[in-house]
Amino acid sequence: MLQRFSANTVGRDFVVSDIHGCYDLLMNELDRAGFERSRDRLFCVGDLIDRGPNSRACLSLPFEPWFHAVRGNHELLARDALEQGHxxxxxLNGGTWVRDEDPETVRQRLHEALSRMPYAFEIEVAGMRLGIVHAEPPTDWAMIERDDATIAHDLVWSRRRIGKGDSSKVRGIDAVVVGHTILRTPKWLGNVYFIDTGAFMTGRLTLLALEDIARTVPR
Structure with a gap:
């Protein structure tokens, strides 16, 4: 459910919003940020695939040593289709790209990618603990480790917090970065930071340094 990362002592850490097949856009943003693959790390809030132009290339990202992603609802939709026939x-939600691929090859690649994509990350940054999940964290960060099906579902699907404008803080963590819900610009609600700006629609992929996020966590 949860993978922890100690502080990056040799480079910088970044987080990127839902990529949704926009591989070239991601590469352009990394170049613009001066991302160094030998020492920097990139964390993603999930939804690597679907809707954009190059899901196949994006599905290869979890195999890069500098890239780390939590699982999103689109990875799980693909898994349910390829492994269970759903x-x-x-x-309906962007998976038609598979028609141009060998489904068995995609199934195997997705299976291997998901083995590297837990539901949540916890990263030490600037003396703080920052969490990453796809959609919505529980009210208490420690609940993630219960391996509960309802909590797992909410981590990749829920929009209750953003729907209600809930600004209560998640206990047990300094801040949590999420995607899933498309906004015009990133937005804080309590100590939860929503960063998805709809790259496949708008051409705007949010790429942020985790140290910058740590500096702006609401007190």
């Missing part, structure tokens, strides 16, 4: 929801 094709309807995935195809």
């Amino acid at each position: 094709w309807g929801m995935w195809l």
Whole structure:
């Protein structure tokens, strides 16, 4: 459920919003930020695939040593289609790119990628603990380690906090970065930072240094 990372002592840490197949856009943003693959780390809030132009390339990202992603709902939609035959929801939500691929090859690649994509990250940054999940954290960060199906579902699907404008703080963590819900600009609600800006629609992919986020956590 949860993977922890100690502080990066040799480089910088970044987080990127839902990539959704926009591989070239991601590469451009990394170049603009001066990202150094030998020492920097990139964390992603999930939804690597679907809707954008190059899901196949994005599905290769979890195998890069500098890239780390939590699982998003689109990875799980793809898994349900490729492993359980539940094709309807995935195809309706951007999975049609698989028609141009060998489904068995995609299934194997996705299976291997998901083994590297837990539900949550916890990263030490500037003396703080920052969490990353795809959609919404629980009210207490420690609940993630319960391996509870309802909590797992909310981590990749829920929009209750953003829907209600809930600014209560998640206990047990300094801040949590999430994607899933498309906004015009990133937004804090309590100590939860929503960063998805709809790259596949708007051409705006949010890439932020985790140290910058740590400096702006609401007190």
